[in-house]
Amino acid sequence: MIIRRPSDVPSSEITPESVYFNRRQFIAAAGFGAAGLTAAPSALRALDASQEQEIPERFQNMRSEQNEQLNSYRDVTTYNNFYEFGTDKGDPAKNSGEFRPRPWTVSVTGEVNKPGDYQLEDFLRPAAMEDRVYRLRCVEAWSMVIPWRGIPLYEIINRVEPTGNAKFVEFRTVVRPSEMTGQRYSILQWPYVEGLRMDEAMHPLTLMVTGVYGMDLPNQNGAPLRLIVPWKYGFKGVKSIVSMRFVEEMPLNTWQQENSFEYGFYANVNPQVDHPRWSQARERRLPSLFANRPTQMFNSYGDQVAHLYAGMDLERWK
Ligand SMILES: Nc1nc2c(c(=O)[nH]1)N[C@H]1C(S)=C(S)[C@@H](COP(=O)(O)O)O[C@H]1N2
Ligand SMILES: [Mo]
Numbered sequence: 420m421i422i423r424r425p426s427d428v429p430s431s432e433i434t435p436e437s438v439y440f441n442r443r444q445f446i447a448a449a450g451f452g453a454a455g456l457t458a459a460p461s462a463l464r465a466l467d468a469s470q471e472q473e474i475p476e477r478f479q480n481m482r483s484e485q486n487e488q489l490n491s492y493r494d495v496t497t498y499n500n501f502y503e504f505g506t507d508k509g510d511p512a513k514n515s516g517e518f519r520p521r522p523w524t525v526s527v528t529g530e531v532n533k534p535g536d537y538q539l540e541d542f543l544r545p546a547a548m549e550d551r552v553y554r555l556r557c558v559e560a561w562s563m564v565i566p567w568r569g570i571p572l573y574e575i576i577n578r579v580e581p582t583g584n585a586k587f588v589e590f591r592t593v594v595r596p597s598e599m600t601g602q603r604y605s606i607l608q609w610p611y612v613e614g615l616r617m618d619e620a621m622h623p624l625t626l627m628v629t630g631v632y633g634m635d636l637p638n639q640n641g642a643p644l645r646l647i648v649p650w651k652y653g654f655k656g657v658k659s660i661v662s663m664r665f666v667e668e669m670p671l672n673t674w675q676q677e678n679s680f681e682y683g684f685y686a687n688v689n690p691q692v693d694h695p696r697w698s699q700a701r702e703r704r705l706p707s708l709f710a711n712r713p714t715q716m717f718n719s720y721g722d723q724v725a726h727l728y729a730g731m732d733l734e735r736w737k
Pocket of ligand 1: 495499500503555556557592611640641652653654655657658659
């Protein structure tokens with residue numbers, strides 16, 4: 420697969436149909452049709468070996484700040500959590516082809532001086548896009564290292580001018596069951612909702628993401644606009660955002676609503692507190708099949724974010 424630059428090609432073509440098709444055929448042929456947690460990574464690895472891919476020059480030798488190798492474009496775009504398109508890791512890449520991320524409107528409401536329905540282009544202008552390599556650590560204990568493209572969330576927030584009453588910001592994913600097959604079932608309560616405390620939202624690491632590997636987000640990664648909060652579990656990274664609401668009260672996020680025993684509002688990566696059903700001490704860096712790394716407190720961003728939680732009991736505030 421050749422990945423062309425976004426200037427040459429409409430975003431809808433970045434992951435062409437033929438790739439989905441070939442991948443499906445491959446998976447069927449290899450007997451991974453019902454690929455579960457362990458089968459999917461080996462499918463990814465086999466694909467990596469069998470298909471050449473060309474990524475924009477500047478990513479070729481890029482590494483994370485911790486000198487880690489980046490996950491391949493294929494890892495990033497074929498092993499996803501996006502329940503709106505199904506619950507298997509391969510479902511979002513397979514089932515999101517009908518989704519139309521443009522035109523797109525984001526509604527800004529609540530405690531702000533400049534509420535409104537913003538067209539995507541206005542919402543993002545005039546900020547400059549940046550590439551930032553961040554680890555994504557899922558609560559299920561796998562991780563990837565991904566070059567995201569986006570703009571710091573604080574730039575967007577400053578432009579809409581929150582009032583003094585804004586203590587939290589709540590984000591919502593679009594609801595479009597006609598294009599999002601998973602939304603035809605009550606897998607979760609739709610829409611998917613996430614929230615941040617204002618100081619978390621204003622932190623310079625928090626990114627409003629529009630792309631991966633320098634190219635527009637593919638549908639399965641949350642086109643056209645998703646959040647990445649690198650010191651938190653991946654589920655805070657709400658995808659395909661259509662609403663930002665500034666509020667005084669702590670919002671009820673989707674996973675807490677689903678199971679408040681297992682998931683809290685803060686969702687900071689914390690190796691010292693086990694998930695009720697599994698240990699958090701180690702993580703599996705894809706495409707490995709093994710929990711091959713120790714989990715890092717705050718996903719390794721502690722130097723920059725630990726002060727936000729000074730004095731808080733991080734076992735209670737999971
Ligand atoms: N709307 C929506 N956003 C979502 C999810 C989802 O199911 N629906 N899954 C979350 C979880 S659990 C993770 S780990 C990340 C995965 O992002 P990625 O597929 O781009 O790696 O998206 C998050 N954002
Ligand atoms: Mo996740």
